[in-house]
Amino acid sequence: MLAVVNTPGGSAPVELREVAEPQPAPNEALVEVRAFSLNRGELRLFQIRPEGWRPGQDISGVVLKQAADGSGPAAGTEVVALTDNAGWAERTAVPAHRMAALPDNVLLEEAAALPVAGLTALRALRHGAPLLGKRVLITGAAGGVGHLATQIAARSGARVTAVVGGPERGHHLRGAEEIVEGIDTVQGNFALILESAGGSSLAAAIAHIEAKGTIVVFGNSSGDATAFSFRDLAEHPNARIQGFSYFTSEAEERFGPDLALLVSLVADGSLKPHLVEHSWRELAQIGPQLRDRQIRGKAVFHID
Numbered sequence: 248m249l250a251v252v253n254t255p256g257g258s259a260p261v262e263l264r265e266v267a268e269p270q271p272a273p274n275e276a277l278v279e280v281r282a283f284s285l286n287r288g289e290l291r292l293f294q295i296r297p298e299g300w301r302p303g304q305d306i307s308g309v310v311l312k313q314a315a316d317g318s319g320p321a322a323g324t325e326v327v328a329l330t331d332n333a334g335w336a337e338r339t340a341v342p343a344h345r346m347a348a349l350p351d352n353v354l355l356e357e358a359a360a361l362p363v364a365g366l367t368a369l370r371a372l373r374h375g376a377p378l379l380g381k382r383v384l385i386t387g388a389a390g391g392v393g394h395l396a397t398q399i400a401a402r403s404g405a406r407v408t409a410v411v412g413g414p415e416r417g418h419h420l421r422g423a424e425e426i427v428e429g430i431d432t433v434q435g436n437f438a439l440i441l442e443s444a445g446g447s448s449l450a451a452a453i454a455h456i457e458a459k460g461t462i463v464v465f466g467n468s469s470g471d472a473t474a475f476s477f478r479d480l481a482e483h484p485n486a487r488i489q490g491f492s493y494f495t496s497e498a499e500e501r502f503g504p505d506l507a508l509l510v511s512l513v514a515d516g517s518l519k520p521h522l523v524e525h526s527w528r529e530l531a532q533i534g535p536q537l538r539d540r541q542i543r544g545k546a547v548f549h550i551d
């Protein structure tokens with residue numbers, strides 16, 4: 248079968264190659280992958296992982312063979328799944344508890360946008376629960392995590408301020424009470440801030456957190472460091488700076504239920520991933536666009 252393979256020394260960071268068929272463990276289903284999405288964090292993995300490594304976390308497709316231990320969806324079920332790697336292939340093995348069945352009205356390409364970005368958005372927002380009536384600030388709101396977090400926060404009753412990098416960057420955003428260009432133009436304080444740009448953005452987030460509010464620090468897209476001291480927090484007493492990893496923030500067995508929650512939000516119309524769709528043969532060309540902040544929402548690839 249064909250699969251995406253890491254080629255860090257080659258003319259492109261990845262390429263399609265013939266590889267061996269997956270051999271599912273007893274708790275794993277065999278899935279025919281139809282679509283997948285690319286995450287910013289995976290761009291770095293292309294550089295640091297060795298030649299021959301197989302990337303791919305976010306996938307959707309159809310179960311070809313149910314897990315041998317009888318767990319998880321039956322053969323023929325359309326699913327969304329989170330794999331550790333090797334998901335960007337014609338077929339892959341997925342632990343049964345890392346997938347959710349798709350409701351009839353959820354498209355495979357929409358579902359493929361959800362695992363890493365949707366779980367990050369959902370789980371980061373839980374640090375501010377309950378969100379009803381609270382002001383929430385989301386940096387990097389145009390991106391994969393940000394545009395989903397904006398919608399989920401709004402669905403939960405929050406009043407969302409979305410920070411984008413330029414005039415064209417917020418056109419696809421749904422659910423924001425206000426969209427601002429650059430965090431420097433933000434007014435007032437927020438009960439919850441999702442911060443992923445780092446550098447001066449994190450410093451500004453500290454200046455805009457409510458007393459006892461929480462800044463969830465989940466990324467450093469700029470690569471810049473942030474200097475701060477206790478004095479910066481003194482006017483925001485008992486505010487919290489919360490480190491975050493979507494993968495370890497909740498128990499392993501919660502992946503399936505949280506993926507099911509995300510697809511149910513898509514099904515009821517309250518969550519709409521914004522997709523930029525391509526063939527998986529174009530993956531190497533689209534990676535630089537994601538790196539250079541030219542993608543709005545999620546880059547999704549069809550296995551054609």
Ligand SMILES: NC(=O)c1ccc[n+]([C@@H]2O[C@H](COP(=O)([O-])OP(=O)(O)OC[C@H]3O[C@@H](n4cnc5c(N)ncnc54)[C@H](OP(=O)(O)O)[C@@H]3O)[C@@H](O)[C@H]2O)c1
Pocket residue numbers: 286287288363364367386387388389390391392393410411412413416443444464465466467468469470491492493494537538540542544
């Ligand atoms: N901790 C975790 O568990 C976890 C999970 C998933 C992702 N992440 C991290 O969270 C961040 C967002 O992920 P994502 O998948 O949403 O990425 P993405 O789709 O590339 O979105 C990132 C957004 O950040 C904005 N941004 C602001 N300053 C930036 C800068 N200096 N360089 C690049 N982008 C900048 C960009 O929008 P504008 O151009 O409009 O400003 C861009 O749309 C990344 O740093 C990623 O590594 C962490």
